[in-house]
Amino acid sequence: MFATSLRHALVLAALALACTAHASSFDCASAASKTEKAICAEADLSQLDEQLAERWRSTLAKVPDPQALKTDQRQWLKSRNACGDRTACLRRQYLMRLSELEHATQPFSWDATWQLIPPGTSTAATLTTRRRDAAHISFDIEAAEGANSGNLDGLATLKNGEAHYVKGECALNFTPINGVLNISQAGADADCGGGMGVYYSGTYVASQQALTLDYDMLSLGLARTPAENQMLHTLLKGDYQTLVEKSGSLMAAEPSNDVPGSEVAEMWMRGLGATGVVMRASDARFWVLLVTYDETGHSRLRYYTNAAPWKTRLPEALQAWHERMKDHLQLPVDFMP
Known part of the structure; x- marks a missing residue:
């Protein structure tokens, strides 16, 4: 009985390893670089890699100049690998390349x-x-x-x-x-x-219409996993997309002394200045202070958190950001449920 159970466990383990080894367009068992290891470790990235491999094959068969596409693909791989193991950077590279290959088969015209x-x-x-x-x-x-x-x-x-x-x-x-x-x-x-x-x-x-790629909190690096991304969707509701669109550039700031292990990212956009601040803890707690608009079109600061003890007060890092911004953002804070 024990031997049978052991054999069954070994079979399951082998199957799991096989799935992991072929979770992307290349053999994960021989992944050597930081980038390849990151792709193999993240199911979301692995899925994007598989999508890209499939689109690459179909595109290569249809374009008028396959050799030019092959050369371009090698250049893209250098850009992808420059991301190292940064998940957000890799996700953006894949989303952009998927969009590019989607349009590469169109006939070229200068008009x-x-x-x-x-x-x-x-x-x-x-x-x-x-x-x-x-x-x-x-x-x-x-x-x-x-x-x-x-x-x-x-x-x-x-x-x-x-x-x-x-x-x-x-x-x-x-x-x-x-x-x-x-x-x-x-x-x-x-x-x-x-x-x-x-x-x-x-x-x-x-294209006559501006492109909209599937950028989200994962693409921006504000969420580390699909589960965290969904958590932010649930927390922010309609303001989720507002946060994505206002993220602009992210700057790491000092952690909050009253939240051990916290990471703080301040957001700003060229021509607009500061647009918000996001803090996360290692246990997937989030604190968000976001410049947004009410139903009358007036600017507001909305505060969201999934940490129950903090629902009615700002952590030190967010309070410090709010104080610094008062010179040009004299806005009340709405504490969201």
């Missing part, structure tokens, strides 16, 4: 409207290109980073299938790769007509 594949929730750009003659294209691009914006138009010269624009210290290169368009920029934001932090570089796909 098109293009949308930037956004690297975050506060970045957007729309580009219009028109072929003027055999040697030139005209372009008009509008971009935004938070509340800051930029606009540039001009005439670019076609050479060897690419387009090049240079004016003063600003230079843009337009490089088609099958059905998508990559833009690289040389010159500072202001050199190219952009507000602070506004750049035009990135990958664009042909």
Whole structure:
């Protein structure tokens, strides 16, 4: 009886190891880098990796220039691996690449409207290109980073299938790769007509509508696991998406002395300033102070926590943030149930 039970346990263990070893597009048993190990360790990332592998195969069979796509994939893998084991960074890389491959099979034309594949929730750009003659294209691009914006138009010269624009210290290169368009920029934001932090570089796909990727708290790094992400959904309700959209840039702050093991991230957005602060503890407790709007359109500060003893008071770190922000955020705090 014991031997039978032991054999049964060994079979189950072998099956579990087999599932783990093939949880992604590569063999997890031979995963060596931080990135590969992180993908194998996270079910969510492993699923994205499998999705990408499937889309890669189908896209490669349909694009007019498979070799260019292979070269581009190698460049993307370098960008992905630069994330190391940072889950949020890896998730964003996969979501952006999935969107890119979805559009790569479209026929390329210089007469098109293009949308930037956004690297975050506060970045957007729309580009219009028109072929003027055999040697030139005209372009008009509008971009935004938070509340800051930029606009540039001009005439670019076609050479060897690419387009090049240079004016003063600003230079843009337009490089088609099958059905998508990559833009690289040389010159500072202001050199190219952009507000602070506004750049035009990135990958664009042909679309009349701005792209909306499935960015969430996992993509931003404010939730570490799908369970924590769902917990924040339940806690914040309608303000969950508000927090995602207002996250902008995150800055690590000092932990709260009255919550041992806490981690604090302050949020700010270009042109808007501070938008909120999020604190988490290792036991999946969260504290959120968020700039939002009431039903009349007036700004408010809403405070959420899933830690019952803190429902009616702010932890030290959030209170300190609130005090620092009073000069330009003189807002009452609504303690949410």
